[in-house]
Amino acid sequence: MKKTIMLISMMMIVFIFNGFTLFQNKDKKAILFVNFGTTYNDTRVATIDTLQKKIADTYKDYDVRLAYTSRQIIRKLSERDGIRIDTPEEALKKLKADGYGTVIVQATHIINGEEADYLKREVASLKDDFYVIKLGHPLLTHIKDYELTMKALQLQYSELKADEAVVLIGHGTHHPSTSAYAMIDYFFQDASQNVYFGTVEGFPSYDNVLTRLKKNGIRTVTLMPFLFVAGDHANNDIAGDEEDSWKSMLLKEGFNVNVYLHGLGENEAIQQIFIEHIEHAITNKEIDMKRKKAGYALGK
Structure with missing residues (x-):
């Protein structure tokens, strides 16, 4: 019992x-x-x-x-x-x-x-x-992810001329993982593509991207959100009409600016x-x- x-x-x-x-x-x-x-x-x-x-x-x-x-x-x-x-x-x-x-x-x-x-x-x-x-x-996450992401992003734009560039803008972070943006940027550099990566909050910053655009003689920029959805950051920080949006700041610098307002989740x-x-x-x-x-x- x-x-x-x-x-x-x-x-x-x-x-x-x-x-x-x-x-x-x-x-x-x-x-x-x-x-x-x-x-x-x-x-x-x-x-x-x-x-x-x-x-x-x-x-x-x-x-x-x-x-x-x-x-x-x-x-x-x-x-x-x-x-x-x-x-x-x-x-x-x-x-x-x-x-x-x-x-x-x-x-x-x-x-x-x-x-x-x-x-x-x-x-x-x-x-x-x-x-x-x-x-x-x-x-x-893995190296293969960067390769596949690069191929996926290339579907979002046509062949670029020497003075044209695509700038993809992510959220950014002060976490060590911010290095992922520089890494995907390097993949495009290694492929000799006029594609640049920046972030709203982190590195690479707007100033980092601006310096490279000027150095490389870029005149026309297409902004794309490197975000899953084209929500608040895409509509305001990237494509908004406020003075501190990427679009407004690049226009002020004399660039021709186009906007591709679609989140990565549509790809x-x-x-x-x-x-x-x-x-x-x-x-x-x-x-x-x-x-x-x-x-x-x-x-x-």
């Missing part, structure tokens, strides 16, 4: 501390599609909604759910449109409550910056709530890179560095 009571007690402890995973179904699978978000409905339809549908069409045995990371955008959409979008943490807790055992989290982050780090911590904090939970990579080749990152998360095992180093120590 004591053994039976002890066994039941142990089962209850496991049940409680394992986050009620006895109710999780390993074969009930979901993809949590995470975005910073946008309040611009037209760009949302062309980017977030389009890629969400493509993910659902590609992975029919997974249910696809949506989350936004920007609390400001979530609040504004709720107040303005009566639409409530979950944060990643809220969405994951709902997936747990609904009995999902396998979850793939894929965000539309461009670089492995602060937003990507925060999401990684959120996912890690809930890893014991699922049999399997994996996080897909941001757009620019089908960029969409495909994110699909491939989901596939990688599904099919590849995560590397346990502690176990790997232990193997090295043993000469394996």
